[in-house]
Amino acid sequence: MSALPATSREWHLVARPHGWPAAEDFALREAPVSEPAAGRLLVRNLYFSVDPYMRGRMNDVKSYVPPFQLDRPMDGAAVGEVIASGVDGFAVGDHVLHGLGWREIAEVPAEQAVKVDGSLAPLSAYLGVLGMTGLTAYAGLFEVASFKEGDAVFVSGAAGAVGSQVGQLARIKGASRVIGSAGSDDKVKLLTEEYGFDAAFNYKKGPVAEQLAEAAPDGIDVYFDNVGGEHLEAALSSFNVHGRATICGMISLYNSTEPTPAPRNLALVIGKRLRLQGMLVNDHRHLQSQFVQEVAGWIGSGELKYSETLVEGIEHGYEAFVGLLRGENTGKMIVSLTG
Ligand code: NDP
Numbered sequence: 001m002s003a004l005p006a007t008s009r010e011w012h013l014v015a016r017p018h019g020w021p022a023a024e025d026f027a028l029r030e031a032p033v034s035e036p037a038a039g040r041l042l043v044r045n046l047y048f049s050v051d052p053y054m055r056g057r058m059n060d061v062k063s064y065v066p067p068f069q070l071d072r073p074m075d076g077a078a079v080g081e082v083i084a085s086g087v088d089g090f091a092v093g094d095h096v097l098h099g100l101g102w103r104e105i106a107e108v109p110a111e112q113a114v115k116v117d118g119s120l121a122p123l124s125a126y127l128g129v130l131g132m133t134g135l136t137a138y139a140g141l142f143e144v145a146s147f148k149e150g151d152a153v154f155v156s157g158a159a160g161a162v163g164s165q166v167g168q169l170a171r172i173k174g175a176s177r178v179i180g181s182a183g184s185d186d187k188v189k190l191l192t193e194e195y196g197f198d199a200a201f202n203y204k205k206g207p208v209a210e211q212l213a214e215a216a217p218d219g220i221d222v223y224f225d226n227v228g229g230e231h232l233e234a235a236l237s238s239f240n241v242h243g244r245a246t247i248c249g250m251i252s253l254y255n256s257t258e259p260t261p262a263p264r265n266l267a268l269v270i271g272k273r274l275r276l277q278g279m280l281v282n283d284h285r286h287l288q289s290q291f292v293q294e295v296a297g298w299i300g301s302g303e304l305k306y307s308e309t310l311v312e313g314i315e316h317g318y319e320a321f322v323g324l325l326r327g328e329n330t331g332k333m334i335v336s337l338t339g
Contacts, residue, residue: 004033004034004035004042004083004084005033005105006032006033007030007031007032007033008030008031008033008103008104008105009028009029009030009031009103009104009314009315010028010029010030010031010073010074010102010103010104011026011027011028011029011073011074011102011103011314011317011318012026012027012028012029012070012071012072012073012074013025013026013058013068013069013070013071013072013074014026014027014070014071015070016058016059016060016070017055017058017059017255018257019255019256019257020255020322020325021055021058021255021318021321021322021325023318025058026317026318028314028315028317028318031073031103033105035084036084036085036086036107037107038086039086039087039109039110039111040086040087040107040108040109040110041082041084041085041087041090041096041107041108041110041113042082042083042084042085042105042106042107042108043078043080043081043082043083043096043098043100043105043106043107043108043113044080044081044083044104044105044337045078045079045080045100045101045103045104045105045106045337046079046080046081046095046123046336046337046338047078047079047080047123047124047127047310047334047335047336047337047338048076048077048078048079048101048102048103048127048317048334048335048337049076049077049078049101049127049128049131049132049332049333049334049335050076050317050320050321050324050333050334050335051076051077051132051133051324051333052249052251052254052324052325053065053249054068054074054076054321055254055255055325056254057074064280073100073102073103074101074102075099075100075101075102076099076101076102077097077098077099077101077127077131077132078097078098078099078100078101078102078106078127079095079096079097079098079116079123079124079126079127080095080096080098080106081093081094081095081096082094082095082096083105085110087110089110090110090113090115094115095115095116095117095118095123096108096113096114096115096116097113097114097115097116097126097127097131098112098113098114099112101335102317103314104314104337120296121296121299124308124310124332124334124336125306125308127332127334128161128306128308128331128332128334129161129165129295129299129304129306129331129332130292130295130296130299132281133161133162133165133332134161134165134291134295135281135284135285135287135288135291136162136248136279136281137162137163137165137166137169137224138165138169138284138287138291138294138295139279139281139283139284139287139291140162140166140224140246140248140279140281141153141166141169141170141222141224141246142169142173142287143284143287144246144277144279144284145222145224145244145245145246145277146244147170147173147175147222149173149174149175150174150175150176151170151175151176151221151222152175152176152177152178152179152216152218152219152220152221152222152240153166153167153170153175153177153178153179153220153221153222153223153224154179154180154181154212154215154216154220154222154223154224154235154238155167155170155178155179155180155181155223155224155226156180156181156203156223156224156225156226156227156231156235157181157182157226157227157249157251158180158181158182158187158191158197158200159180159182159183159184159187159188159190159191159307159330159331160182160226160329160330160331161329161331161332161333162224162226162248162249163180163182163224163226164191164195164306164307164331165295165304165306166224167180167191167195167196167197168195168196168298168303168304168305169304170222171195171196171197172298172303172304177198177199177216177218178196178197178198178199179197179198179199179200179201179212179215179216179220180195180197180199180200181200181201181202181203181208181211181212181227181231182200182202182203183202183203183204183327184202184204184327185202186330187200187202187330188200188201188202190307190330194305195305199215199216200215201214201215203227203230203231207230207234208230208231208233208234209230209233209234209237209238211234212234212235212237212238213234213237213238216238218240219238219239219240219243220235220238220239220240220243221239221240221242221243221244222243222244222245222246223235223238223239223243223244223245223246224245224246224248225245225246225247225248225249225250226248226249226250226251227249227250227251227252228247228249228250228251228252228253228260229250229252229253229260230252231252232245232247232250232263233263233264233265236263236265236266236268236269236272236274237265237268239268239272239274240272241271241272241273242272242273242274242275243272243274243275244274244275244276244277245274245275245276245277246277246279247276247277247278247279248279251325254325255325306331306332307330307331307332308331308332308333308334309323309328309329309330309331309332309333309334310334310335310336311323311333311334311335311336312335312336312338312339313335313336313337313339314335314337316335317335320333320334320335321333
């Protein structure tokens, strides 16, 4: 076995952000590396994921996932190569998906590592289009929103990892119209010219309700909410009767320091008989193999496209995370440690 590196760099949260995260809330620190304990693997991370839900984990509040601890390494999804293993079934050189990102080298309990095959898809895809965000899109559209052929679908955050997949899945499965909103003209162009959306608009260029009404003259049947706030209010106004919303995320509110207003038109749910359903991806793991099989097929046939924004180098982990919140990504935001 080749010698292990003496140290590994890892990102720690050192202060809890108030509002937007700041560089001084984070520190990149060195930790010693040693042979893995019994039942564990040593993994050199090649890619790790930065995700909007991590902003919530920076607050010291009870939630569906525990907060990051101060002065401890942060975690999250990562893909890497096994560099030391004393565990049957895992060999040096295997590639694994696991939950100890935000660091160069991870000591991973074997039962928390899942082998992935880099010959079937690029390894980074297991963090996005074939990973957590992909399953979120798949489950959120088909299971939570009960999508059916002929539905008109509106998705916000449409050029992001989840949103870009939602819109394309809806198109592939026969939506009557797919509408997306995103935060730049380039993203809007990508949606209509590459991803096959019927209409898209830049939400920074005017009131969302007006732009949505124009893009969806016959109303919408499904709204996939990644953004909340003004977007949710606009969707309520554009809904047809018996519309269904998947409430997946509300990124426009994640850095708020004040209580955020409810949709002013919430009473529309009554007359329109709307269903607004929150979701957590982990409730839908039973769809995993069906999801991978179908989505891999559509990627292979060219029907489904995806983007990744790779930020190279562990030292840029904080910037990648804040860049995600600012909309600097197209598709999945990933930190690459392959350089
Ligand atoms: P994205 O790849 O979509 O990245 C986040 C995007 O949000 C940015 O690129 C930016 O794009 C957009 N954004 C940022 N601020 C605002 C704002 N104020 N208004 C509108 N858009 C904004 O991230 P993901 O695909 O990983 O996640 C999308 C959503 O899904 C998030 O809300 C996330 O929390 C949620 N999620 C929920 C899961 C669940 O189980 N419930 C699982 C996974 C994700 P732009 O340039 O368009 O502004």
